[in-house]
Each structure stands twice: as C-alpha cells, then as structure tokens.
Amino acid sequence: xxxxxxxxxxxxxxxxxxxxxxxxxxxxxxxMNRQPLHTAGMTKALTSDNMNKHLxxxxxxxxxxxxxxxxxxxxxxxxxxxxxxxNEIVYCNIGNPHSVGQKPITWFxxxxxxxxxxxxxxxxxxxKAFPKDVVERSLKITGEIGGGTGAYSHSKGVLSxxxxxxxxxxxxxxxxxxxxxxxxxxxxxxxxxxxxxxxxSGPKDAVLIPIPQYPLYSALITILGGQQVGYYLEEEKGWSxxxxxxxxxxxxxxxDGLNPKAFCVINPGNPTGQLMSQQDLTDIVKxxxxxxxxxxxxxxxxxxxxxETKKFVAxxxxxRDLGPKYDDFELASFHSTSKGLVGECxxxxxxxxxxxxxxxxxxxxxxxxxxxxxPNLDGQVLTHLMVSPPLPGxxxxxxxTQETTGIYDALKRKANMLQEELNSIEGISCRPPEGAxxxxxxxxxxxxxxxxxKAQGKAPDMMYCLALLEATGICCVPGSGFFQxxxxxxxxxTFLPEEDxxxxxxxxxxxxxxxxxxxxx
Numbered sequence: 001x002x003x004x005x006x007x008x009x010x011x012x013x014x015x016x017x018x019x020x021x022x023x024x025x026x027x028x029x030x031x032m033n034r035q036p037l038h039t040a041g042m043t044k045a046l047t048s049d050n051m052n053k054h055l056x057x058x059x060x061x062x063x064x065x066x067x068x069x070x071x072x073x074x075x076x077x078x079x080x081x082x083x084x085x086x087n088e089i090v091y092c093n094i095g096n097p098h099s100v101g102q103k104p105i106t107w108f109x110x111x112x113x114x115x116x117x118x119x120x121x122x123x124x125x126x127x128k129a130f131p132k133d134v135v136e137r138s139l140k141i142t143g144e145i146g147g148g149t150g151a152y153s154h155s156k157g158v159l160s161x162x163x164x165x166x167x168x169x170x171x172x173x174x175x176x177x178x179x180x181x182x183x184x185x186x187x188x189x190x191x192x193x194x195x196x197x198x199x200x201s202g203p204k205d206a207v208l209i210p211i212p213q214y215p216l217y218s219a220l221i222t223i224l225g226g227q228q229v230g231y232y233l234e235e236e237k238g239w240s241x242x243x244x245x246x247x248x249x250x251x252x253x254x255x256d257g258l259n260p261k262a263f264c265v266i267n268p269g270n271p272t273g274q275l276m277s278q279q280d281l282t283d284i285v286k287x288x289x290x291x292x293x294x295x296x297x298x299x300x301x302x303x304x305x306x307x308e309t310k311k312f313v314a315x316x317x318x319x320r321d322l323g324p325k326y327d328d329f330e331l332a333s334f335h336s337t338s339k340g341l342v343g344e345c346x347x348x349x350x351x352x353x354x355x356x357x358x359x360x361x362x363x364x365x366x367x368x369x370x371x372x373x374x375p376n377l378d379g380q381v382l383t384h385l386m387v388s389p390p391l392p393g394x395x396x397x398x399x400x401t402q403e404t405t406g407i408y409d410a411l412k413r414k415a416n417m418l419q420e421e422l423n424s425i426e427g428i429s430c431r432p433p434e435g436a437x438x439x440x441x442x443x444x445x446x447x448x449x450x451x452x453x454k455a456q457g458k459a460p461d462m463m464y465c466l467a468l469l470e471a472t473g474i475c476c477v478p479g480s481g482f483f484q485x486x487x488x489x490x491x492x493x494t495f496l497p498e499e500d501x502x503x504x505x506x507x508x509x510x511x512x513x514x515x516x517x518x519x520x521x
Contacts, residue, residue: 070475086473092493097343114138131395149377157184161384168387173317188334191352200226206258212482239274262294268301268435271492275434297333303340307434349379414495449520461489472508
C-alpha cells in the first residue's frame with residue numbers, strides 16, 4: 001500500500017471520532033474502572049476505597065490504555081469480520097523481541113533443553129543431535145546446580161554463575177569484581193525494586209529519575225510511597241545530561257522539604273535511545289558523591305549500541321577509574337537477558353552488582369532476596385550463558401556468531417530506517433537512536449488537536465496514539481506515560497518488528513499523520 005492509498009483509508013477512519021471505536025473504548029474503561037463486586041447481603045473486605053492507595057496511584061504506560069485497546073482490536077481482527085485496512089496489530093509498545101519475530105539463539109535453547117531434561121544425557125542417540133560444547137556445558141551446569149532447575153538455589157544465585165558474571169564484569173571494565181557482590185535477579189526490574197525498597201523509608205524520601213523516564217521507576221517509587229524528582233535530558237542536544245540544571249533540581253527538592261537519597265541513570269536510554277558519554281557519566285558520579293546519593297545504573301541495553309562515534313562505558317568502570325577515594329561509593333548496576341541480542345524476556349534473567357554499600361545495609365537487601373528464596377533457575381542459567389558464550393574453536397561458535405551478528409545488524413538497519421523515515425514526515429522530529437531498542441519522536445500538535453484532546457480529557461499524545469492505533473493498527477506508547485518537557489508531545493516506538501513490517505508500518509504512520517494534520521489544520 002502506498003502513501004496516497006493509505007491516506008485515503010486513514011482519512012476515512014479519522015472522520016470517525018478520534019480515539020477508540022468498535023467497542024475498544026468501552027473495553028478500556030471497563031478494565032481500568034471496574035466497580036467492586038457485591039454478593040447478596042455481603043460487602044467485599046477489600047474495596048477500591050480501603051486498598052493500598054499507592055497501588056491505585058501507580059501508572060505503567062507500557063501496558064496501559066493503548067495496549068489494552070490493541071488487544072481488543074486484535075480479537076476483532078482474529079474473527080476475520082472487519083473493515084479495517086490492516087489485518088494485524090504491529091506491536092511497538094514494549095521491548096519484547098521474540099514476540100515480534102526475533103528468533104531465539106540456538107545455543108541458549110540447546111543448553112537449556114539439556115539442563116532442563118537431564119535424562120537426555122542417558123541417551124547417546126539424542127546427544128548426537130547436539131554440538132559437543134553444548135553437551136559439555138550442560139553437564140557442567142547440571143553438576144553445579146545440584147538438584148537441577150527444579151530446585152531452589154542460593155538466594156543470590158548459583159555461585160559458579162556469579163563467578164562467571166564477576167569474570168565478565170572484570171573483562172568489561174578492567175577492574176576486579178567480587179562474586180559476593182553479584183546477585184542473580186528475576187530480570188533487572190526485580191533488582192531495581194529490591195534496591196529502591198531499601199532506599200525509600202518515608203514519604204519525603206526522593207529518587208531522581210531522568211525525564212523522559214522508563215515507567216518502572218515512577219511506578220516503583222509511587223508504590224513504595226516515595227517521591228520522584230525528574231532531571232531533564234536535553235532533547236535538542238541528543239538527550240544529553242546537564243549537570244548544572246540537575247544540581248539546581250536537587251537543591252529545589254531540598255527546599256521543598258524532600259530528602260533526595262538516590263539517582264537513577266538509564267544508559268543506553270529508554271525511551272530516548274541515547275548513549276551517554278563518559279564525561280556525562282563521570283559528572284553524575286561526582287554529583288552523587290557531592291550530594292550523598294546512591295547511584296542506580298540501568299545498563300540492560302549495553303549490547304545494543306548502533307553509533308560509530310561512541311562506546312558503552314559501564315558505570316562501575318567510571319567509578320573505579322576515579323581512584324581509591326571512590327572505593328566506598330554506593331553503586332547498584334543492573335543487566336538483563338531480556339534485551340541485548342538475547343531477547344529472552346520470559347525467562348526473567350539478569351544480575352545486579354552492589355558495591356560500596358554498608359555491610360549491614362547489604363545484609364538487609366540480601367534478606368529481601370531471601371524472602372523470594374531464589375531467582376528462577378532458567379533465568380540464572382541463561383544469565384550465565386549470556387556472559388560466557390561459545391568461544392572460537394567451540395563447535396557452536398560459528399552459528400552463535402552468525403545468529404547474534406544477524407540480530408545486531410538488523411536492529412541497526414531498523415534503527416536507521418526508522419529515524420530517517422520519521423524525520424521525513426512533516427511535523428515529526430526524531431533524534432537518531434544511538435542504542436537500546438526505541439525511538440522517542442516529537443510530534444508538533446496543531447492547536448485544534450490540543451483543544452480536541454482537552455475536550456476529551458486526554459493528554460494530546462494519548463489522543464494521538466489511540467487514533468494512530470485505530471486507523472493503522474500500530475501500537476505505540478504516548479510520551480506522557482514517560483513524562484516529558486512541558487509543552488512537548490512524543491510517542492515511544494520500538495524498532496523490533498521485522499523489517500518489512502516496520503517499513504509497511506511507516507507508510508501507514510505517515511499517511512495517518514498527514515490526515516491528522518489535515519483534520520486539525
């Protein structure tokens with residue numbers, strides 16, 4: 001479908017009221033605003049009025065109103081009885097690679113299959129189907145985890161896995177890593193939750209988060225009863241960090257009676273896709289030392305770097321490069337098997353490293369880990385495999401390299417294609433994604449569109465994303481769900497779907513946007 005034809009289809013849909021139609025709007029309202037149920041003569045013990053108010057206040061845009069509406073439309077499409085100009089939803093709302101076509105890496109799945117079904121070791125004919133290094137690694141892992149993947153491990157994770165992570169960190173940063181500071185976690189979000197739980201102790205405790213932010217941070221801070229304080233990344237300078245304005249933000253928070261205790265960094269950025277310079281990272285470490293803040297460094301996209309002019313630098317390296325006077329600097333850093341080139345989101349694997357924390361504080365964080373007994377074993381195995389892949393000479397090395405290189409090259413092509421096409425559309429501007437899996441384009445909203453959004457009681461970019469979904473089947477997340485500079489409007493989109501689907505989606509998006517501008521001219 002060309003742009004001209006697509007504009008016609010979109011224009012017809014846009015003549016309907018902007019937003020969700022055909023039952024999707026009601027579905028969103030029903031899910032988000034369900035009333036308490038009552039049995040005859042009996043009132044529920046837990047109601048919306050007496051439940052945890054922080055849970056009610058919490059928002060998580062990545063799985064919010066637009067994705068809920070997309071699921072409703074997807075069910076309609078599945079019936080085959082519809083008059084839409086598309087036959088599927090293009091999900092660009094969440095970093096979930098395998099769900100949109102990225103193939104699992106063979107080596108990971110082969111090792112996991114043997115580790116999860118050790119009876120196969122007793123069948124020589126079955127083992128012939130696996131490369132020699134897969135069998136050897138699987139046997140080694142099986143011996144190291146004792147009771148198998150169905151048993152609990154140490155609450156920090158299997159020691160040999162923590163040793164392999166420590167080796168990975170040392171090789172990456174050029175500084176020693178103590179495996180006792182390494183914790184296997186159920187995805188980076190689980191580790192971030194544990195550290196923030198230790199930090200936030202009262203309603204005035206504040207955590208600095210980048211704006212735009214990933215909604216996990218605002219959601220956790222809200223549910224833990226703390227306060228979020230945003231420091232703004234500068235879009236016009238490639239979403240760069242500004243130490244001067246950030247220092248003023250901290251001072252203002254204290255004047256307002258808040259108690260800033262921690263500082264969060266996402267590098268490479270989500271939703272913004274920027275790669276922070278080593279100077280910016282150094283400025284942040286020094287600022288946290290000046291202001292006595294714990295530093296949380298979210299580094300789950302460290303393998304997803306597409307720019308030729310910068311390299312990923314881990315915050316641990318920055319801290320250690322500053323010398324012995326920073327040996328006691330409090331840093332928590334996080335990595336995950338959900339992103340990178342692995343994309344195994346459902347395995348919920350990852351690790352965090354804690355350095356510089358007071359021993360009694362780290363003991364309390366460990367106690368929190370013990371409450372969950374241990375991270376799931378599949379995720380632990382996968383994390384170990386991520387940091388210690390096949391080596392040259394191993395039978396699996398060639399295929400592993402071929403698959404990971406293919407994934408990386410495709411992501412880089414899609415990142416370039418996305419920003420080039422978005423920047424060619426009138427009224428849309430997009431900074432080049434230097435890393436991660438997302439773009440965060442800005443939309444210039446006509447005054448009449450702003451008025452229409454106000455009349456509907458919606459954020460303008462929420463109205464835009466709902467209309468985009470309805471007209472094109474493209475599911476993105478409004479920028480208001482990530483917070484943004486006042487007066488600006490954005491949406492976040494991944495570039496994870498297959499290249500032909502992204503290409504077709506961009507044609508639809510351009511047609512939609514031109515019709516949107518015409519409608520509200």
